[in-house]
Amino acid sequence: MPELPEVETIKNELSPWVVGQHFNQVNVLDGRLIYQLPVPEFCRRLTGQAIESISRRGKYLIFQLSVAQYLVVHLRMSGALLLNPDKIDPYARASFTFSNGTHLVLNDQRRLGIVWLVENIEPVVGKLGPEPLEDNFTAAVLSQRLSKHHIPIKVALIDQSLIAGIGNMYADEILFAARMHPLRTTDSLSPEEIQHIHNSIRRILRSAIARKGASTDTYVRPGGQLGTAHFDFKVAHRKGKPCPVCGVSVERISLQNRGTYFCPNCQP
DNA sequence: CTTGGGACCTGGCTGC
């Protein structure tokens, strides 16, 4: 599932191929992909525009276009962007051909991905919390945001309005690294514990970016290669397997209809 | 206001 490290990797690996290029052809195979815009109008407005730059905000990929517009892509659960794929994918939802001949295909098996074409990105990404890897995301900022809520720390970490970009699997890894039980409530944490969570957020996310993301399910990089961050996972998706630190069996509980994995010994 | 839970979506897996 594309979370911050995966979207960051996609941005980095896509940029050399498409930044500065024009959209020569736009083909949408599934109209549900496009947010509140008829497909013909989407294609008409996009064709001929150039990509000035690509950036990332949380899990959103933002293409800045030449005519003061933005193409925003959220890959949700199973979306992928592939450069010059060998074969036509049965889950292709849209494809784009650029002026340099590059062919970009958006695949999405579960069809939850969304694409916006907007003049203002504020309505799309305006409610997101701070970027956890930026310098201004300090432990004090984290503390101030967590203290306003009385919710399990796991729920807080995946709340995009509190911190942008952390999803279910990295939240579990962050809490394992911080040796913290996922049900600890946000307003019960000591300054030392918050500092430890802050350190873990940055370390886990940076490491995952260096590993080009985690290919636990459908995630692939634009060139088709897999990421390797999941080889570092200690608890995520490891129910019943021994904790790599203490050997106790990893437990799974359900939180907000999501699997939450943790070591009951290391995360008391 | 906050928090919790269901819906959306599809395919792989598990257990009877």
Place this chain on the structure above:
DNA sequence: TGCAGCCAGGTCCCAA
């Protein structure tokens, strides 16, 4: 072997 039901989870929406 067939099939029901669970599981994966980001975000939106509604209810308490």
